[in-house]
Amino acid sequence: MTTTVLFALESDSDILREYKSGDTERAVTFFVRKYQRFVYSIALRYTKNNEDAQDIAQDVFVKAISSLTNFRGEASLKTWLYRITVNACKNEIRKKKLLRFFDFAREDEEFDIISPEPGPDQIHVDSEFYCNVHKALAHLPEKQRETFALRYFDELTYEEISNILGTSVGGLKANYFQAVQKLMVILPQYGIGGM
Amino acid sequence: MNTKYGDNEKKVTDNIEQLIPKQMYYNSLDTSVRNLSVAVHESLQKKQRQKFLFRKKVLQIIPIASIATVALLYFTFFYDNVSNLEHANHGVTQDFESLSSQHSTAEFNAIIDEELKSEHYDFIYQDDALFLFDDMTSSDLQTTVEDLIAIL
Numbered sequence: 001m002t003t004t005v006l007f008a009l010e011s012d013s014d015i016l017r018e019y020k021s022g023d024t025e026r027a028v029t030f031f032v033r034k035y036q037r038f039v040y041s042i043a044l045r046y047t048k049n050n051e052d053a054q055d056i057a058q059d060v061f062v063k064a065i066s067s068l069t070n071f072r073g074e075a076s077l078k079t080w081l082y083r084i085t086v087n088a089c090k091n092e093i094r095k096k097k098l099l100r101f102f103d104f105a106r107e108d109e110e111f112d113i114i115s116p117e118p119g120p121d122q123i124h125v126d127s128e129f130y131c132n133v134h135k136a137l138a139h140l141p142e143k144q145r146e147t148f149a150l151r152y153f154d155e156l157t158y159e160e161i162s163n164i165l166g167t168s169v170g171g172l173k174a175n176y177f178q179a180v181q182k183l184m185v186i187l188p189q190y191g192i193g194g195m
Numbered sequence: 196m197n198t199k200y201g202d203n204e205k206k207v208t209d210n211i212e213q214l215i216p217k218q219m220y221y222n223s224l225d226t227s228v229r230n231l232s233v234a235v236h237e238s239l240q241k242k243q244r245q246k247f248l249f250r251k252k253v254l255q256i257i258p259i260a261s262i263a264t265v266a267l268l269y270f271t272f273f274y275d276n277v278s279n280l281e282h283a284n285h286g287v288t289q290d291f292e293s294l295s296s297q298h299s300t301a302e303f304n305a306i307i308d309e310e311l312k313s314e315h316y317d318f319i320y321q322d323d324a325l326f327l328f329d330d331m332t333s334s335d336l337q338t339t340v341e342d343l344i345a346i347l
């Protein structure tokens with residue numbers, strides 16, 4: 001029983017302390033496991049592509065870990081990671097747009113979120129569900145989509161989301177409700193519920 | 196249901212939860228990120244290795260670069276001047292030889308003495324004149340020799 005308590009690094013401060021004390025490998029593992037879903041899902045919402053999202057998530061973690069010792073703790077790790085991820089995504093999108101301008105990249109904006117090499121445990125139904133959820137989310141304006149995802153999937157408080165997005169709590173609540181209303185209509189179009 | 200939601204929010208969230216079960220969403224996300232931790236570790240190790248190799252290369256390059264810089268400075272400033280001076284001296288010697296072939300030694304010495312005296316170098320004799328020339332730039336030497344040629 002005690003070993004679980006001893007070996008788990010639950011909080012951000014535990015991870016940071018462990019990292020700064022020199023046991024970087026363990027701290028990195030816990031850090032990545034704790035935030036991988038969060039970072040990857042943001043990247044996926046922005047890039048709409050599984051491979052790009054995975055690459056961005058990897059880069060974001062490498063970048064974040066490289067400057068983890070300089071993390072001042074003024075914001076939470078989640079807020080900090082969100083900003084790094086969104087910046088990385090925007091840079092990637094800008095790069096893609098430029099390539100598309102010179103016709104080096106494909107034109108279509110279709111979702112490509114099914115892993116190119118599906119493992120034995122990757123259930124097709126899950127992938128389809130996941131793909132459809134993201135397609136539905138893509139119909140929402142950026143602010144509503146981010147508010148909904150951060151509140152519903154990442155379970156952040158409105159105060160935390162307000163720090164991240166720079167919108168008032170009241171505005172975020174309105175965004176969330178509007179997003180839910182729209183999704184209730186959009187999701188059935190993608191075969192999720194209602195049919 | 197999560198207790199963090201307020202009453203109104205709980206109602207709408209319940210509705211959406213029926214459409215998008217969180218656990219199902221998380222499971223599909225986990226499938227995509229299952230190797231992320233390993234990939235990040237590998238990237239960090241690669242980065243660390245590159246950093247180490249870069250430092251090693253820099254340490255290897257520093258002595259070579261220092262020697263190369265010294266050599267370059269030598270060839271740029273010192274060697275260049277030495278060769279210029281040698282070249283100038285060689286030209287002056289040739290000019291003197293041509294002068295001395297046109298006149299006898301006595302005549303030549305007399306002309307040189309006179310010229311040096313007129314330039315207030317009367318304490319310098321023919322043999323010492325070359326020391327004077329050593330301190331002069333190649334253009335000064337050329338002017339002096341041209342003057343001498345004109346006089347002769």
